[in-house]
Amino acid sequence: MGRRGPYICGIDAAMDVVTGKWKSLILWELHHHGTRRFGELRRGLPGVSEKMLVQHLREMEEDGLLHREIFREVPPRVEYSLTADGRSLNAALAPLGAWGTERRRRLAATGTLVEAPPTS
Numbered sequence: 001m002g003r004r005g006p007y008i009c010g011i012d013a014a015m016d017v018v019t020g021k022w023k024s025l026i027l028w029e030l031h032h033h034g035t036r037r038f039g040e041l042r043r044g045l046p047g048v049s050e051k052m053l054v055q056h057l058r059e060m061e062e063d064g065l066l067h068r069e070i071f072r073e074v075p076p077r078v079e080y081s082l083t084a085d086g087r088s089l090n091a092a093l094a095p096l097g098a099w100g101t102e103r104r105r106r107l108a109a110t111g112t113l114v115e116a117p118p119t120s
Contacts, residue, residue, distance in 0.1 A: 014092070017063045022048050022056045024093065027082070030066065031090045035081040065089060
């Protein structure tokens with residue numbers, strides 16, 4: 001049932017659930033696009049492997065950050081959405097995102113920003 005510590009401080013507890021390259025991007029994708037199917041998430045995160053996406057989605061579900069709904073139809077459909085904890089974590093990460101946006105602006109101004117490939 002998800003990670004439970006021991007933790008030294010609140011930052012330690014928070015970072016435990018967002019550690020991993022793709023978790024913050026999964027949070028962002030679900031925040032900005034709402035409920036998504038697995039294929040939509042994969043297309044929205046260029047470079048993520050299917051194995052890594054499955055692993056992160058399972059961990060995030062165990063940690064109570066997202067809800068996985070299985071529709072019993074042919075073919076089966078699975079949708080992911082943020083829980084209240086996932087939405088509150090996104091809100092907590094907003095200042096960090098603002099800091100990152102400002103950093104990108106500074107790097108672009110000096111010509112040292114390396115851009116990610118565009119998503120479709």
